Amino acid sequence: MRGLMTKALATAALLALTVGAQAKETVVWWDFLSGGDGVRMKSLLDQFNKENPDIDIQATTLEWGVPFYTKVQTSAAIGQGPDVMTYHLSRLPLGASTGTLREITPDELKAAGLSADNYGPANWKAAQVDGKQYAIPFDIHSVILYYNKDLLKKAGLLGDDGLPKGLDGAANFEAALAKLTTGPDQVGMSIPTADNGTTWRVFYTLLGQQGGEFITGDKVLDGDNADKATKALAEMAKWTKEGWVPKQTEYPASIAMFTSGKAAMHINGVWEVPTMADLAKSGKLGFEWGAVQIPVIFDQPATWADSHSFAIPDRKGNELSPEKLKAVLTVIKWMNEHSLFWATAGHIPAYLPVTNSEDFKKMEPNATYSSLAKTAVFDPSSKIAGVASPIYDAASNYFMPAFNGDGEPADAVSAAKDELQGLLQ
Structure with a gap:
């Protein structure tokens, strides 16, 4: 009898471990960040993975500029590529026009706790094309x-x-x-x-x-x-x-x-x-x-x-599952909430709860020039505009x-x- 109970308990434990392993969501991440930006982002990625045992970010850094955006476009067209990626807001119109980017719907934003109220109006608008949300701003540079x-x-x-x-x-x-x-x-x-x-x-x-x-x-x-x-x-x-x-x-x-x-x-x-x-x-x-x-x-x-932002590729025939999307939006929100460290690279955080915090107000010279966020002019919303x-x-x-x-x-x-x-x- 004791042997049967021991075996049953062992089986239950194994099942629990299996379920736990299956519940862990892997998020494939691409960015184009090098130098000081790259070092800081790697630190944030490591911190996220330590603090969120149910999500594992697998990150890859690609070459900045045309090579990055070309690879994103070609991979999305055949259903490949990352689950989430860094993206310049100035490139959104071109990305949307080529069908490279997935819209983030109002219901999805609400479910993730992401709101326009937490971003500057010009910055939030720059993350849209024809009134549709295609990215979440991370900073203003x-x-x-x-x-x-x-x-x-x-x-x-x-x-x-x-x-x-x-x-x-x-x-x-x-x-x-x-x-x-x-x-x-x-x-x-x-x-x-x-x-x-x-x-x-x-x-x-x-x-x-x-x-x-x-x-x-x-x-x-x-x-x-x-x-x-x-x-x-x-x-x-x-x-x-x-x-x-x-x-x-x-x-x-x-x-x-x-x-x-x-x-x-x-x-x-x-x-x-x-x-x-x-x-x-x-x-x-x-x-x-x-x-x-x-x-x-x-x-x-x-x-x-311009802004570094987070966007989701529109992978043809390989769309994100609801579980994967939830994990991706969790990652995006976490990054915004922890963007004070990102500001040490000179950037102005896009997330207003961070820029309005006492810690950011003490960060110089960022706090002094952060006034530019209110009068920033973003690149024209056009497929011929933006980085490279x-x-x-x-x-x-x-x-x-x-x-x-x-x-x-x-x-x-x-x-x-x-x-x-x-x-x-």
Whole structure:
């Protein structure tokens, strides 16, 4: 009798283990994150797996840009690929138009406890195409103005609060650049002028500060938007023409100019904040630095922005089961709730309970430039826009040469307009 009971108990235990093993949901994850972003995401993934024994994330990192998005599109078309992936919001329109992305319905969002109320209106809208939700924002990343406090103080351009002063308005900004440019060994500002991505981001910021729109309906730079685009590009070209910003500067060189003290200011993405912080911590920077939202050079505050987000591929013939979808949405929500750590990469968390927290408000310089989230201008909602898109190609072929003095801004705008309009026909 005892033997039978022992055998029964052993069988029950084995069944319990089997059921438990079957209940564990595996989530296949793809991302394109490298450098500091990659390190931080790996840490978050490890933490999630430790805290959630019923879900196992199996993560793979692929090459950023066109290779990533091409692989996602081709794999989804044949029912392969991940259960969830990182995705730039600027690429959503193209992803939706090719049938690569799965809609996340209002009922699914509600069941997962994900709500528009917890995100900035512009950021949440950028996660939609034609009113349908295709992604959940994770952050806002933008270009910001890095500055050398020592050099700005010497030039009388630093307030008692340690923030730049006298930079708003084109005339004031130009005067500041001129004052900070004292010779070949010190220029007013460094920008990656040989980088198409940065060229587009600065241009789009200045277009947005005039209330301009790059694409309206199915028209590129329609009406007076072409004039506003020309004005934006002409302002950028003036910076290089006057020698305030060096021409044809590669991305790493522009950073080196700032960190070596040869440029008083620097425009780049928030993702370089860890670079500055690490150099300062190691004592290799040699000066006190800060970072703020891009000054209002024209009519209104506006800054180019994009977001890393989470999206679900529309795998043909291999759709997510209800159980898998629940696990995926659990992962997405958990990542948003733990995005304070992600902010250490320089990003602004998209999840408002985190950005409104006391811990984030103490995080500098993020808290200082987080004001840009309220006036952020996201890339046009178009299949020709976004990271590694035709718009970026146009920035490389037309805007970047004009930025560096090789051609007239008006001609560059006209050529880019004609080429991109042809792609929308």
